[in-house]
Amino acid sequence: MTKTFGKLAAVEARLFLREPMAVFFAIVLPVGLLLGLGTTIPGFRDADPSLGGQRLVDAPFTAMMVLLSIVTLALSVLPGSLVVYRERGVLRRLSTTPVRPSALLAAQLLINVVVAVVATTLTLVLGHLVLGVPLPGSPGTFAVVFVLGSLTMLAIGLLLAAVAPNARVVQGVGSALMFPLLFLAGMWLPRPLMPEILRRISDFTPTGAFGQGLMDALGGHAPQPLHLAVLAGWALAAGLAAARLFRWQ
Amino acid sequence: MAIITVDHLRKTYGTKVAVEDVSFSVEEGEVFGIVGRNGAGKTTTVECVAGLRTPTAGTVTVDADLKEQVGVQLQECSLPDKIRVGEALALYASFYSRPAGWRGLAEEAGLDLRAPFGKLSGGQRQRLSVALALVGSPRVAILDELTTGLDPQARRDTWDLVSRIRERGVTVLLVTHFMEEVERLCDRVAVISRGRVRAVDTPAGLVARAGGEQRLIFHTDDPVDRLRALPEVASVTVAAGRNAGTGADGSGVEVTVTGSGDVLSAVAAVLPPSRTRGLRMERTTLDDAFLVLTGKEES
Numbered sequence: 001m002t003k004t005f006g007k008l009a010a011v012e013a014r015l016f017l018r019e020p021m022a023v024f025f026a027i028v029l030p031v032g033l034l035l036g037l038g039t040t041i042p043g044f045r046d047a048d049p050s051l052g053g054q055r056l057v058d059a060p061f062t063a064m065m066v067l068l069s070i071v072t073l074a075l076s077v078l079p080g081s082l083v084v085y086r087e088r089g090v091l092r093r094l095s096t097t098p099v100r101p102s103a104l105l106a107a108q109l110l111i112n113v114v115v116a117v118v119a120t121t122l123t124l125v126l127g128h129l130v131l132g133v134p135l136p137g138s139p140g141t142f143a144v145v146f147v148l149g150s151l152t153m154l155a156i157g158l159l160l161a162a163v164a165p166n167a168r169v170v171q172g173v174g175s176a177l178m179f180p181l182l183f184l185a186g187m188w189l190p191r192p193l194m195p196e197i198l199r200r201i202s203d204f205t206p207t208g209a210f211g212q213g214l215m216d217a218l219g220g221h222a223p224q225p226l227h228l229a230v231l232a233g234w235a236l237a238a239g240l241a242a243a244r245l246f247r248w249q
Numbered sequence: 250m251a252i253i254t255v256d257h258l259r260k261t262y263g264t265k266v267a268v269e270d271v272s273f274s275v276e277e278g279e280v281f282g283i284v285g286r287n288g289a290g291k292t293t294t295v296e297c298v299a300g301l302r303t304p305t306a307g308t309v310t311v312d313a314d315l316k317e318q319v320g321v322q323l324q325e326c327s328l329p330d331k332i333r334v335g336e337a338l339a340l341y342a343s344f345y346s347r348p349a350g351w352r353g354l355a356e357e358a359g360l361d362l363r364a365p366f367g368k369l370s371g372g373q374r375q376r377l378s379v380a381l382a383l384v385g386s387p388r389v390a391i392l393d394e395l396t397t398g399l400d401p402q403a404r405r406d407t408w409d410l411v412s413r414i415r416e417r418g419v420t421v422l423l424v425t426h427f428m429e430e431v432e433r434l435c436d437r438v439a440v441i442s443r444g445r446v447r448a449v450d451t452p453a454g455l456v457a458r459a460g461g462e463q464r465l466i467f468h469t470d471d472p473v474d475r476l477r478a479l480p481e482v483a484s485v486t487v488a489a490g491r492n493a494g495t496g497a498d499g500s501g502v503e504v505t506v507t508g509s510g511d512v513l514s515a516v517a518a519v520l521p522p523s524r525t526r527g528l529r530m531e532r533t534t535l536d537d538a539f540l541v542l543t544g545k546e547e548s
Contacts, residue, residue, distance in 0.1 A: 007343045011336055018331040081329075089326035096299055096321040097344045097385070 004099055009107040016077075016111050025072045027119045030065040034123055037061070038131040045131065051192055054219065060190045062123060062133050063214035066146070067185055067207060069119035073112045074153035075174040075181075079161035081108060083170040086161075092249040101248050109154060116150055137220030145217045148228065149210035152235040156206060158242035185211035203227070206234040250312075252277040252389060252420050253298060257307035260293050267293040269444030271307075275437075277388075280411070280421040282435035284428070284539065290444040291424045292324055292393055298422060299391050313388045317345060320387035322378045324394045324424075330367025334360045334377055338384055345385035354380040358410055372403025379410055383419070390414055393424045408433055428535040442543035452535055459538035463512050467525040468501040481515040482508040501526065 016022055038044050038057040047053050051060055082105065085091050091101040127133035136142035160177070164170035183189070184198075185207035191199055202208030209227035216223045251274035260268040268290040275281040283291045296302045300315045313319055328337055338355055342348035355362055358376040360369075369377065375395050382390050392411065396404040404427075411434055414421055425431060431438050432452050440447045440455065448455060462483070476485050488503035506516055513530060522528060 004343050007340055011332065011340050014336070015329055015331050084329065088328065089323055090328060092301065093321070093323055093326045093381075096301065096316070096319070096323075097341065098316040098346070099344045 005103055005107065008099070008103055009110055012104075012107045012111045013114070015081075016115065019077075022077045026069050026077060026115055027122065029072075030069040030119060031122050031126055033068075034062060034065045034127050035130055038127070038133075051190065052219075056190070057127070057131050058133050059215045059218035060186070060192070062127050063211055063218055064182075064185065064187050065123050065127075066120045066214055067149075067211050068182065068187070069123070070116050070150050070153050070210075071178055071182060071185075071207060073116055074150070074157035075160065075178050076171065077115075078108060078112050078154060078157040079164065079170045079174060080167065082158075082161040083164055083167050086247065086249065087166055089249070095248060105158075112154060113150060116146075120146060134218070134220070136218050138217070141222060142214075142217040145210070145213040145223050145228075148231045148235070149206075149213060152206050152210065152231045152238070155235045155238035155242060158246070159238045162242045162245040162247070181205065181207040184208045191215070204230055206231060209234075250277060251275060252312045253281075253422065254310040255294065255298065255307070256310075258294060258297055258304050258309060259306040260290075260297060260302060261305045266444055268297070271439075271441065271444070271446050273439045273446060273449050275420060275422060277420055278415075278418050279436040280415050280423060280434050282431045282438035283422065283424045283441060284426060284431055284438055285441035286426060286543065289441045289543075291426075291441055294441065295391050295393055295422055295424050311389065317347075317385065318388045320382035320385055320390045320419075322375075322382040322390070322392045322395055324397075326378065327374065328366040328377075330365060332366050333362065334364050334366070334369070335362030337366065337377065338362075338380060341381050341384045347386050349384055349386045351380075351384050354383055357413060359406065370403065372399050372406060375399060375403070375407050376410055379407070379414075383414065387419060389420045389422065391422045391424075394426070395423075396425070396427060396430060404430075428539055432535055440539065440542045447542045455538045455542065456533050456535055459533055459541040460509075462507055462509060462533050464531040465506040465508075465512060465516060465528065466503065466531065467528040468503050469520065469525045470501040471520055471524050473502075473504050473506075473520070475519055476506055476516060479508075479515045479519065481510045481512045482506055484508075 034057070038061065044057040044061065045055050047055055054060065085104065091104065094101040094104055124133070124135060128135050160170060160174060164173060184202045184205045186194065186202070191202060191208070191212055194202060203212070203226060209230035213223040213227045213231065253275040255274070256272050258268055258271040271290065271294050283294060285291045293302065297304050297309050298311060299319060299321050311319060334355060338351035342351045352362070358380045360373060360377055360380065364373070366374070366377070379392065379395060382392065396407050399407065408430065411421065411423070423434060435452060437449065437451055438455060439449045448458060450458065473485055473487065476482055484507045486505045488505070506512065
């Protein structure tokens with residue numbers, strides 16, 4: 001069974017690498033934006049008092065690029081492939097073999113987590129080497145936020161795959177969700193600069209809590225318990241709903 | 250000893266009855282066809298056999314491990330576009346405890362191991378689907394509408410593949426609405442119409458049930474009334490219209506004689522073939538039998 005799962009995961013990994021769009025949006029775009037904007041826009045590398053003296057390119061922008069990669073994987077790549085697998089009857093076909101279709105779902109989750117780890121590592125290491133972005137002071141804290149936040153986003157992606165009737169809807173709804181969620185995370189207006197009311201709303205969204213958690217961890221602070229609780233709550237709610245609603249055919 | 254036994258199977262989806270009452274049994278090693286029009290309940294029946302659906306009533310018994318020993322080719326099932334033939338076969342082979350040699354299967358199916366699924370033709374996809382159904386060395390293969398939508402050449406290639414499955418001793422349950430496919434491949438057939446089994450027989454048996462009538466058609470200038478007296482002859486029709494009358498070109502009248510048994514010899518004894526032109530004989534086909542058995546009004 002483990003051998004089979006390994007084989008399944010290896011094939012899924014190869015299929016992921018053959019999708020140029022997935023590789024671009026999940027890995028190349030976030031790393032490229034960080035390095036591209038970080039090196040060309042001068043303001044990005046100046047200490048900013050409104051950000052507590054950090055440079056925009058440090059924790060705030062780096063956190064957003066890590067988030068961008070994970071949100072893309074969770075809301076677009078993962079549900080997109082799962083819905084196609086359901087639409088094409090792959091999950092149903094698997095249920096006639098000794099392998100459970102849930103193994104394919106697990107392999108998909110694993111691939112997306114691995115890609116998120118690769119993209120995040122590249123973002124942090126290249127940001128550090130090229131732009132001098134400090135590495136997370138406490139890698140353990142960063143890892144906790146990264147894992148919890150990734151699980152939350154992937155659970156939301158699974159819920160999306162569970163309720164979307166076809167591939168067209170899943171892509172549409174995925175992108176429609178992505179923009180407000182990225183905005184609330186502070187992609188275009190960093191959270192420290194948000195009006196109070198918007199920041200309060202952002203605190204309770206999965207991406208707002210995740211983005212702030214990443215920023216805190218990157219800046220060497222402990223994440224706020226509120227944000228961890230918000231992430232855990234979303235993960236639990238979306239995960240349970242996805243498990244209840246997921247259709248294999 | 251039957252390897253598959255379906256007994257008074259009934260399956261409803263909400264208020265819609267897909268299968269009303271279906272019973273048949275399949276012997277080990279035979280190619281058993283399930284024929285019927287679209288919506289007759291064929292797919293529902295085999296999906297109940299494959300364990301993909303739970304019967305509303307009745308029983309389905311398969312004397313084999315459903316997951317390990319029953320290979321399935323589903324009607325609406327494809328693979329990701331980017332997966333290569335070899336990858337898909339190797340992957341599915343890894344699911345089973347006693348897989349068949351997947352390279353051999355690919356060769357037999359005439360498939361290029363490096364070709365991505367998205368680039369395969371309809372026929373190649375179907376043959377890959379059959380190969381995937383066989384990759385676990387199953388005792389039973391369930392094939393659902395495997396040649397629908399294929400061109401004649403692709404259909405023949407797929408039939409060759411199925412004939413070779415039989416040679417391996419694999420029992421095949423084949424869903425189809427092509428009578429030619431039934432004639433070529435099936436040992437026995439169940440004819441399903443409106444969720445019920447209308448007949449279970451060999452293809453030849455079905456033709457016989459439908460009357461097994463023969464038809465002789467020829468042109469002649471001789472009188473044909475005396476043919477009516479022959480015991481083998483059921484009817485004699487002299488064509489009216491374009492072919493009627495004794496034409497100046499000497500084409501004579503077109504006569505159609507129907508009957509059973511050795512009609513040809515009986516007619517030849519009375520009317521020498523040298524006195525006829527353009528003699529041809531038509532038999533009841535499986536298509537005719539199918540129409541008789543399922544009723545014509547159903548669409």
